[in-house]
Amino acid sequence: MKKGSTSxxxxxxxxxxxxxPRRTPLWVKVFVPFQIFCVVVWTLPTRNVDAKFVPMGTDHxxxxxxxKLRQIPVVRAYVVSTGFWQYWDMFSPNPAxxxxxxxxxxxxxxxxxxxxxxxxxxxLPIPQKYPAERYRxxxxxxxxxxxxxxxxxxxxxxxxxxxxxxxxPPVQITLNRHWRDVAAPGKPQATAYSxxxxxxxxxxxxxxxxxKTEKPQP
Amino acid sequence: xxxxxxxLDRYWFSWGSPVPVGLYRICFGAIVLFxxxxxxxxxxxxxxxxxxxxxxxxxxxxxxxxxxxxxxLARVNLLQGVTDPFWVALVFILATVASxxxxxxxxxxFSTILLAVCLITVHHRSPTILHGGDTVIRVMLLYLCMAxxxxxxxxxxxxxxxxxxxxxxPVYAPLWPQRLMAFNVSVLYLMxxxxxxxxxxxxxxxxTWYTARLQEFERFPVPPFMKELPMVxxxxxxxxxxxxxxxxLVYYKPARKYVLIAAIGMHAxxxxxxxxxxxxxxxxxxxxxxxxxxxxxxxxRRMRPKLARFAKTIRLPGTLRPGPKxxxxxxxxxxxxxxxxxxxxxxxxxWRGAVGAWFFAWIPGxxxxxxxxxxxx
Numbered sequence: 001m002k003k004g005s006t007s008x009x010x011x012x013x014x015x016x017x018x019x020x021p022r023r024t025p026l027w028v029k030v031f032v033p034f035q036i037f038c039v040v041v042w043t044l045p046t047r048n049v050d051a052k053f054v055p056m057g058t059d060h061x062x063x064x065x066x067x068k069l070r071q072i073p074v075v076r077a078y079v080v081s082t083g084f085w086q087y088w089d090m091f092s093p094n095p096a097x098x099x100x101x102x103x104x105x106x107x108x109x110x111x112x113x114x115x116x117x118x119x120x121x122x123x124l125p126i127p128q129k130y131p132a133e134r135y136r137x138x139x140x141x142x143x144x145x146x147x148x149x150x151x152x153x154x155x156x157x158x159x160x161x162x163x164x165x166x167x168x169p170p171v172q173i174t175l176n177r178h179w180r181d182v183a184a185p186g187k188p189q190a191t192a193y194s195x196x197x198x199x200x201x202x203x204x205x206x207x208x209x210x211x212k213t214e215k216p217q218p
Numbered sequence: 219x220x221x222x223x224x225x226l227d228r229y230w231f232s233w234g235s236p237v238p239v240g241l242y243r244i245c246f247g248a249i250v251l252f253x254x255x256x257x258x259x260x261x262x263x264x265x266x267x268x269x270x271x272x273x274x275x276x277x278x279x280x281x282x283x284x285x286x287x288x289x290x291l292a293r294v295n296l297l298q299g300v301t302d303p304f305w306v307a308l309v310f311i312l313a314t315v316a317s318x319x320x321x322x323x324x325x326x327x328f329s330t331i332l333l334a335v336c337l338i339t340v341h342h343r344s345p346t347i348l349h350g351g352d353t354v355i356r357v358m359l360l361y362l363c364m365a366x367x368x369x370x371x372x373x374x375x376x377x378x379x380x381x382x383x384x385x386x387x388p389v390y391a392p393l394w395p396q397r398l399m400a401f402n403v404s405v406l407y408l409m410x411x412x413x414x415x416x417x418x419x420x421x422x423x424x425x426t427w428y429t430a431r432l433q434e435f436e437r438f439p440v441p442p443f444m445k446e447l448p449m450v451x452x453x454x455x456x457x458x459x460x461x462x463x464x465x466x467l468v469y470y471k472p473a474r475k476y477v478l479i480a481a482i483g484m485h486a487x488x489x490x491x492x493x494x495x496x497x498x499x500x501x502x503x504x505x506x507x508x509x510x511x512x513x514x515x516x517x518x519r520r521m522r523p524k525l526a527r528f529a530k531t532i533r534l535p536g537t538l539r540p541g542p543k544x545x546x547x548x549x550x551x552x553x554x555x556x557x558x559x560x561x562x563x564x565x566x567x568x569w570r571g572a573v574g575a576w577f578f579a580w581i582p583g584x585x586x587x588x589x590x591x592x593x594x595x
Contacts, residue, residue, distance in 0.1 A: 018390040021231035032230055032394050039402055043409045045416070073286050080284040081291045083338040083356050088409040090350045090497075093417030095429045121493055122433040129437055129493045131256040134347045135263075136434055136493075138270060141346050149278050150346065157263070157270045182431045185424055185447060189431065 041069045042079050043086055099180045102139045104158045105197070107172040108165065116162050116173075143177045143198060151175060155201035163208045170208075175199040229397065235511020236391040240323065240371030242399075243330075243362060245503035247321025249496055250333070250355055254314040256495070264344045265310060267301050271344045279345045294335060295342035306343070312336045320362070323372020330367055334359045351496040357402060358504065365395030370511070379544040380592075386544040400507040407464040414458060423451040429492065437493040444491075453487075460484050468508055478505050518551040525552050528573040533561035534593055542592025550574040557589075564590050 044065045047053065055063055070076070079085050104116040117123075119135040142150040155173045162170050178193040263269040276295075284291045292298065296309055313336035319329035341348055341356055368374040369391045378384030419425040429435065430445040443449055460480045467473040482505070485498035506514075537559050538546070546557065554574030569575040569585045578585035 018388075019233045021227045021233075023233055024231040024392055024394065028392070028394055029231060032398065035398055036401060039405055043405055045409065045413045073284075077284040077286040077291050081293055082360060083294050083334075083341065084360060086353050086357050086406075088350075088353075088406045089413050090410060091425065091429060092410055092413040092420070094419045095417075095425050096432060097419075097428045099432050099434050101434060120434070122436065126438065130495050131259070133349065133493055133495045134257075134260060137349050138264075138347045142270070147279075150275060153272050153275060154270055157268065160268055180433075182428045185427050185450070 038075050038079050038084065039086075041065055041072075041075055042084070043088060044070075045089075097182050099182070099193075100140060100143065101136075101178050101193075102143055103176050103178070104155070104162075105174040105176060106158070106162045106170050107174075108168050109171050110168050112168070114162070116158050118158075143175070145198075151199040152201065155199060156203075156207045159201070159203045159207055169205070170203050173201045173203060175201075230394055232393050233390040234393045235515060236366045236369040236389060236396075237371065237511035237514045238506045238509050239362075239365045239367055239391075239396050239399075239511075240369065241514070242503055242506045243323060243326070243367040244321055244371060245506075246355075246358060246362065246500075247317050247319075249499055249503070250317040250337070250359075251314065251321055253351075253355070253496055254310075254317055257310075261307075261310065264347055265306050265340075266303055271346060273297065273299070273301050273343065276343055276345055280342065293342050294338040296335065296339045297343045309336050309339050309343075313340060320367075323368050323374050326368025326372055326374050327363075330359070330363050334363050349495070349497070351494070351500055354406075354497065354500045354504070358399060358500070361395055361399045361402070365399075366391035376545055376548055379548055380541045382541040386540075386547075396507055399504065403501070403504045403507060404465045404468070407461040411458055411461045411465070414461075420454060420458060423454045426450050426453040426457070435492045435494070438490050440491045456480075457484060474508060478508065481505065515551075522553045525554060525573075529554050529556060530572040530574070531556045531558055532565065532568050532572070532589070533558050534589060535559070535561050535563055536593040538589075538592045539594055542588070545588075545592070549577040564593070 045062055046066050047055070047059055047062050049055075049063060049066075099122075101120040101122065102118045103120075104118065106114045106116050108114070118139065119132045121129050121132060121136050124132055141147055142154050155175055158173050158175070159170050162173075174197045176195055176197050178195045180190055180193045183189050257264070264271050267273065280293070283293065297306055300306065313333060316329045316333035316336060319325060320333050337359060338356055341352060369389050375384060375389075379386060414420040414425070417425070419428065427445070427447075427450045430440070430450070444453070460477070463473075463477040464481055468477045482502055485502050488494060489498035532555060534557060538557060543557075546555065547553075552574065555572055564586050566586065568589065569579045572579070575585050578588065
């Protein structure tokens with residue numbers, strides 16, 4: 001492409017239609033269908049195919065896409081390496097019907113117990129809600145049983161944050177999840193939250209100095 | 219069939235005005251800059267080894283590295299295995315500065331590619347905090363790297379015009395990057411509609427009943443009737459309808475305006491009522507991709523008589539050189555400033571009341587200085 005090329009670039013007798021598709025090189029005409037193919041293949045809905053799954057209608061197409069087209073090495077390599085990977089499942093197939101937030105119970109060496117308030121959107125003033133959304137997003141993922149590997153670093157980071165009393169470091173961090181289900185229309189809405197301490201971490205002194213540890217704890 | 223293929227060829231591979239891409243680049247750069255600035259206070263939590271997300275946690279989330287034959291390929295990630303805070307901070311700062319340059323259209327191709335490399339690195343460094351808006355940013359940024367993003371509405375073009383290195387007049391650039399962006403936006407809406415249609419709450423019309431009651435998503439207060447039936451049915455089915463129209467009717471020119479107005483209304487309501495950062499702004503700005511540049515230029519011309527009451531004549535002690543003349547014309551798409559000769563000096567407060575000086579007025583003295591330098595006395 002010639003940057004800023006204009007209709008005045010060539011003399012009138014040689015002037016071709018400046019908008020003609022013939023000006024587009026062949027490699028572009030090969031690349032564009034490839035890009036379209038990759039985007040469609042990568043974004044089509046996926047199905048959880050287990051022994052009980054009975055495919056119906058478009059499921060056959062989606063499973064073929066999931067098992068065959070999406071696994072084509074060139075497509076996978078291109079999409080994953082470049083950053084073109086994408087998924088568009090916001091509020092779908094159903095929106096979330098449960099509110100979550102998290103906090104931590106901190107026990108110090110002298111026996112004192114405090115609550116560490118992890119940023120919670122509902123408690124924040126309106127101007128602070130917007131930037132803090134990443135904390136909600138992270139907790140939505142980090143508390144799940146499928147992401148256990150995130151629990152230890154999460155607890156360690158909390159330990160560093162609450163290590164603020166000289167000579168009285170935190171010795172135990174318990175991560176808590178709190179949730180409340182939204183009831184269907186016409187049913188009474190719960191106001192109280194249920195709580196569950198899902199992970200307890202015994203703080204290692206080295207962690208408070210910034211060292212990382214891979215040692216898993218029960 | 220031949221005609222259909224020809225029409226398809228024309229749609230995808232014609233050349234045309236890059237104005238929509240240029241305008242989108244400005245919006246996009248501003249949104250990314252805002253996002254980067256919002257992240258600065260949280261930097262310690264998401265991008266350091268002592269925060270919530272040490273570097274080693276990225277791989278389990280992203281999954282295995284892609285392979286091609288026997289080769290294992292790398293993701294775009296300058297920080298893979300890097301834990302030195304200096305390099306992490308450097309990539310973050312570069313991304314922030316590059317987003318400013320992308321917004322301004324300065325060294326556009328380089329800035330866009332630099333932003334893409336740094337931002338995708340940041341995404342691959344801490345993928346657990348990414349939301350829908352981040353995915354839109356990453357994907358559209360990759361398209362912007364391929365697009366003639368600096369050919370219109372950019373400082374690159376203005377500087378080129380001033381120096382006489384770019385010929386004035388209509389600019390033609392390949393439209394396929396813009397078409398790919400429009401296509402990807404439609405794919406987004408197609409897939410989200412498709413997946414939602416598989417959900418029983420979207421089908422029975424109560425999906426927004428639940429979203430309206432999630433306290434962790436609440437933003438500004440909403441009138442109670444908006445959260446109750448029958449409005450819940452209207453907003454649930456309305457969402458599905460509007461999203462489907464953004465895949466279909468938006469490409470039918472007579473219906474496009476109405477589809478986009480409805481879509482802007484939908485996103486404006488989401489932006490107001492729900493705490494979903496940047497997503498609505500990104501989507502609304504991406505609708506520029508559904509317009510031809512010639513349509514936008516024609517619209518700005520049609521607006522000129524309507525805005526004539528804001529027009530102002532500036533008298534200068536001489537005439538403008540051709541380059542500066544094109545420069546001032548390019549930043550004044552509605553033709554609100556008319557420059558004539560006949561004064562003894564460049565008037566000191568010339569910018570006051572000159573709406574067409576919007577580009578300069580916010581930097582004291584800039585417009586006057588530029589006028590002064592562009593004059594042949």
